[in-house]
Amino acid sequence: MSLKKLWSALKGATNDGLEAAADTQSIRILDQELREAKKELQACDHNLTKIMAKRKLADNKVNSLKGDIETYTNHAIAASEKGDDTLAIECAERVADLEATLETEQSLLDGFLSSETALKANISKAKTNVRRMEQQIDQVKATESVQKAQVAVSTRHMGANSKVKTALDSLERIKAKQEQRNAELAAADELANEESGSSLDAKLKAAGIQPGGQVKGNDKLAQILAAKKG
Secondary structure, three states, X not given: OOHHHHHHHHHHHHHHHHHHHHHHHHHHHHHHHHHHHHHHHHHHHHHHHHHHHHHHHHHHHHHHHXXXXXXXXXXXXXXXXXXXXXXXXXXXXXXXXXXXXXXXXXXXXXXXXXXXXXXXXXXXXXXXXXXXXXXXXXXXXXXXXHHHHHHHHHHHHHHHHHHHHHHHHHHHHHHHHHHHHHHHHHHHHHHHHHHHXXXXXXXXXXXXXXXXXXXXXXXXXXXXHHHHHO
């Protein structure tokens, strides 16, 4: 391999390693951002709860003021009908004061309602984004784990195939050696039989020349008849 190709290979491996490290760091950064976002949302929920509580108090106060205005308005009418103008004017002044207070409290209530509505919408949107980010991070992590497992299995499979092939080659060599040994043993037996004459005896017996050899039917009948005459 030329120095240029070697340098390219080393550079490529280095870049792959740097990219892998950068990807891992990016996942960690996203995890940290996700944790911080969840904490911020918890703080938002807490603030929303406080605003809702203040809105409820303002709403109660507005309703109470409206009730008082109605009451003192009726009192003013009743006093005027009875001819007590002094009391009627006093009740009317009370109604005017209550209406001024109601205007202020109603303005506060409207502000709380507006803030509550806007904050609820923003929190809902933020929670949706956080859930989406969390899902994507989990998906990336799961895919990364699956791919690592696949690489590990593929690597082991290739290694296993190599080992199996080596084992099969060894098995074939063992079988070949055993067949060679069987052939050698058979040849040794054949040679030993020839040297001891047992091979010749076997041939004679097969020809019916020696006892125990194969005897034809006519010969056997002649032996039987000869033995009877004797």
